[in-house]
Amino acid sequence: MPDAEIQDRGFIPPAPSPGERDLPPLRALLTSISRPLEGWPRAIYEQRVWRPPVPGLPVFIMDPDALGAIFGEKAAAFPQGALWRRMMRPVWGDGLVTSEGAAWRWQRRATAPAFRPAHMHALAPVMVRAGEAALERWTRQGRIDLAQECGRITLDVLLDAVLSGGEDFDREELRGLAERFVAQVLKTRLSYFFAPDAFHEGRMSPEAPEGARLRAGVDAMIRRRRAEPPRGDLVDLLLGARDPETGREMGDDILRDNLLGFIVAGHETTATALCWPVWLASIHEPTRRRLRAEVEAVAGDGAIRPEHVERLVFARQVVSESLRLYPVNHLLTRVCVETTEVGGMRVKAGERILAPVYALHRHRLWWREPDRFDPDRFAPDAEPPDRHVYMPFGAGPRICLGAAFAMTELTVLLATFVRGADFTPDPGHRVWPVAENSVVRPEGGLPMTVVRR
Numbered sequence: 001m002p003d004a005e006i007q008d009r010g011f012i013p014p015a016p017s018p019g020e021r022d023l024p025p026l027r028a029l030l031t032s033i034s035r036p037l038e039g040w041p042r043a044i045y046e047q048r049v050w051r052p053p054v055p056g057l058p059v060f061i062m063d064p065d066a067l068g069a070i071f072g073e074k075a076a077a078f079p080q081g082a083l084w085r086r087m088m089r090p091v092w093g094d095g096l097v098t099s100e101g102a103a104w105r106w107q108r109r110a111t112a113p114a115f116r117p118a119h120m121h122a123l124a125p126v127m128v129r130a131g132e133a134a135l136e137r138w139t140r141q142g143r144i145d146l147a148q149e150c151g152r153i154t155l156d157v158l159l160d161a162v163l164s165g166g167e168d169f170d171r172e173e174l175r176g177l178a179e180r181f182v183a184q185v186l187k188t189r190l191s192y193f194f195a196p197d198a199f200h201e202g203r204m205s206p207e208a209p210e211g212a213r214l215r216a217g218v219d220a221m222i223r224r225r226r227a228e229p230p231r232g233d234l235v236d237l238l239l240g241a242r243d244p245e246t247g248r249e250m251g252d253d254i255l256r257d258n259l260l261g262f263i264v265a266g267h268e269t270t271a272t273a274l275c276w277p278v279w280l281a282s283i284h285e286p287t288r289r290r291l292r293a294e295v296e297a298v299a300g301d302g303a304i305r306p307e308h309v310e311r312l313v314f315a316r317q318v319v320s321e322s323l324r325l326y327p328v329n330h331l332l333t334r335v336c337v338e339t340t341e342v343g344g345m346r347v348k349a350g351e352r353i354l355a356p357v358y359a360l361h362r363h364r365l366w367w368r369e370p371d372r373f374d375p376d377r378f379a380p381d382a383e384p385p386d387r388h389v390y391m392p393f394g395a396g397p398r399i400c401l402g403a404a405f406a407m408t409e410l411t412v413l414l415a416t417f418v419r420g421a422d423f424t425p426d427p428g429h430r431v432w433p434v435a436e437n438s439v440v441r442p443e444g445g446l447p448m449t450v451v452r453r
């Protein structure tokens with residue numbers, strides 16, 4: 001197929017982008033709370049910094065140098081803040097996400113080696129298995145909501161990878177527990193903004209039944225795996241995790257907090273990130289054709305294996321471009337705890353900072369034709385975007401620990417699905433991204449029919 005024929009230069013998928021005129025101030029404020037992507041002013045897509053006209057509100061920063069300092073060199077002056085820790089503590093306990101300073105540093109150093117790309121590629125068979133099972137199920141059902149279904153797959157993959165050896169759980173029970181646990185986390189998260197901690201007693205506290213059952217099961221899994229010969233999987237890597245600088249090992253309690261945290265951090269995020277590129281490929285024929293040609297050239301009609309992952313170059317580009325247009329986290333927040341200068345501007349202690357990832361990824365100064373879908377922006381020979389204008393996984397020392405896990409899973413599953421089936425979205429359904437519970441998801445799901453190829 002000649003490249004000119006399969007490259008379509010003008011595909012702009014549906015999404016809010018800055019209007020000619022901003023909403024009137026009160027409406028903009030209310031919309032920014034209920035449907036943030038639609039309430040943000042044009043300035044966020046065009047300027048380097050934007051301060052809302054009402055004093056005391058957080059400042060939006062879109063300048064890559066300033067963001068580089070906030071997330072990178074000066075990260076110590078810009079922690080995620082007490083509210084973040086309050087919201088995350090019921091899930092993460094004393095694990096990675098809720099720790100700061102030395103307590104965070106050693107855990108990060110200890111766990112990072114387990115999440116290296118090479119180890120993640122080795123998980124490809126777990127991912128392919130979940131993907132193939134889903135394809136079987138979908139083609140039997142015929143019609144599915146892709147957004148919802150992706151949640152089931154990503155949870156299955158995490159449970160296999162992160163709780164390998166959890167034979168004390170019944171599979172269905174485990175899935176149900178984890179789903180309810182994650183749903184509780186998302187539902188109660190908002191109330192942490194205004195309700196005192198006491199209000200949450202017995203809900204998201206470790207004593208809540210789902211949390212308690214999951215913790216007990218993970219504890220049993222850790223005991224079992226410590227007594228068994230190694231299987232060479234992610235759990236073994238984490239069981240052996242130790243700080244390379246001090247040799248300190250992870251105690252079972254911290255290990256359990258982190259394992260549970262990985263499930264919560266990786267489930268909804270990867271699920272949402274997966275449904276967008278599969279849908280994009282379903283409505284954009286040139287992309288679909290190129291993807292199919294690549295998967296067939298790399299893996300033929302057999303299963304995708306670890307050594308194929310690196311060679312699925314275009315699939316990875318599609319995932320990257322999809323994460324640009326529909327980043328899972330539309331916004332990252334930080335609190336300044338020490339008055340300082342970043343990118344030539346002064347930020348005072350106490351100020352809240354917003355990095356509006358969604359607008360940053362469509363920023364008029366940093367991207368050519370920002371709303372256009374063009375996976376070739378991420379081609380190996382293209383100039384890579386600045387790390388601080390493209391941050392689907394955050395940036396700096398606190399960058400997502402599971403990024404390579406997620407990228408491997410997204411690439412492998414996109415390739416598996418596009419090769420294995422035809423997906424036809426319901427023609428009457430309007431696809432539209434909304435930021436809900438801090439995740440950019442398709443409003444009303446992604447209803448479609450699936451036919452095996």
Ligand code: HEM
Pocket residue numbers: 080096097108262263265266267269270273328329332333391392393394395397398399400401402403405406
């Ligand atoms: C597409 C899927 C995912 C997306 C978009 C995503 C996004 C992010 C982002 C933006 C952050 C940084 C938050 C901040 O700086 O405020 C983060 C942190 C984190 N993510 Fe992910 N994530 C994904 C999947 C995963 C998976 C699969 C895991 C684990 C298996 C994971 C584990 C973590 C952890 C542990 C942190 C905290 C790191 C630290 O504080 O040192 N994530 N993620």
